[in-house]
Amino acid sequence: MSDTEILLDEVVHGGPVPSQERHARAWPAIETWLADGEIFLRQARVSAPHRRPALPVAAPVRPLAAARPAHRGH
Template identity: 80%
Template sequence: MVASGRYSDATPLSAAALGAATEEFLDHSWRRFLTVVDHAPTLIDRCRPASSPWPDDAATLSRLADAITDTETLLHEVVHGGPMPSQERNARAWPAIETWLTDGEIFLRQARVSASHRRPALPVSAPARPLTAARPMHRSH
């Protein structure tokens, strides 16, 4: 372990390496969370927990919406403000990301139940025909 610089589970032995791994994780989490920030507000607006089997989810959806609003504010500062160190951005984004990691399943079930319609089944227009070769194979004996 000492020679490799890692524990048996591949975790770095040094605190400095753990700090770098944490920052890398947080940077990756930030980039992935931006997809949630892009798409979740519209889906949250469509959710109607009071008319779902889980009316108590309203408080959780409110927390998730607040987390998105906080992240949108942060994103605006990152894009339009002065330079922001990634450590500061990550520290400010983490509470919202943690909220989504904690309560994301509730959001998903509410989004699923509030979907306005299911995809219709595709009609079968003609029976399936077996594939035929373009030309017969010529065999030599």
Template identity: 75%
Template sequence: MIDAEALVDEIVHGGSVPEQERRARAWLAIETWLADGETFFRQARISAPHRRPALPATAPARPLTAVRPAHRGP
């Protein structure tokens, strides 16, 4: 388990880690996010499934054009 996960587990389940050590671990995780957060977000955006953009609701409907049937030979 990484340090941040261990910290959360100890907080939730009442671990025996002293308060000062818990705060030091929390600040380490916070500093990592502050320093590298943009990289994490960029990786998340790249790995997320891409959705096709929807047409805006105000897009005008385009009329269908008449198509001449193809010539069928005898």
């Protein structure tokens, strides 16, 4: 058992959990991922923020409009 696993067991369960018991607790989650993992991944992909498409490389360059000088009253 790694130090990280020991720490996690202490935080979650209040103390170190024997390896066999930890595996017994983890197995239902593993079975769920094996059975339904593709559905979970599909839902995550759909709900993830979408990136804006990049501009095509051949996009024409548009010149910036010339700004008018600010009016300064003296």
